[in-house]
Amino acid sequence: MEAVTSRSLPVALFALASLLPLALFGAGIVWGGWWGFAALAYMTAFAAVLDQISGWFLEDAAEGAEFPAADALLVVLAVGALALMPAAVWAVAGDSGLSVWARVAVFMGAGLWFGQVANPAAH
Numbered sequence: 001m002e003a004v005t006s007r008s009l010p011v012a013l014f015a016l017a018s019l020l021p022l023a024l025f026g027a028g029i030v031w032g033g034w035w036g037f038a039a040l041a042y043m044t045a046f047a048a049v050l051d052q053i054s055g056w057f058l059e060d061a062a063e064g065a066e067f068p069a070a071d072a073l074l075v076v077l078a079v080g081a082l083a084l085m086p087a088a089v090w091a092v093a094g095d096s097g098l099s100v101w102a103r104v105a106v107f108m109g110a111g112l113w114f115g116q117v118a119n120p121a122a123h
Contacts, residue, residue, distance in 0.1 A: 015073050017050060018121075021113045022080040028106050029091040032098045040109035043116065074121055081118040084110060 021039050028036030088110040090096055092103045 015069065017047070018073065018077060018117050019080070021109070021117070022084060025084055025088065025106065025110055025113065028102065028109075029087050029096070029098075032096075032102045036098070036102045036105035036109060040105045040112070043109050043112040047116070077118060077121045081114065081122075084113070084118075 021042050024035060024039035024042055028039050088106055091098055092107045096103075098106065
């Protein structure tokens with residue numbers, strides 16, 4: 001097992017920031033309640049705060065630096081997007097049992113995740 005270095009920590013934080021909403025949306029789709037709102041809040045407020053403060057404790061990567069886990073992260077994001085799309089459609093438009101507000105939260109939050117994370121990762 002490889003030791004955590006100062007170089008691997010930003011990679012792990014980037015992966016966590018990209019993948020955590022998937023878990024929150026999954027919980028929101030399955031259990032409803034506040035999980036969908038937590039995912040929406042993450043995609044709006046928390047992600048904006050992270051974007052603003054990340055420069056305080058993360059330095060820029062060296063020119064031409066490789067992201068060693070990029071391929072694995074892209075595969076996980078692709079599989080997550082392929083799983084989230086039909087699940088989110090079912091949660092919003094199907095017989096999911098979610099309240100109207102939970103459906104709105106999943107709809108808006110999943111749309112933000114697809115636009116801010118999945119779409120750029122695909123391109």
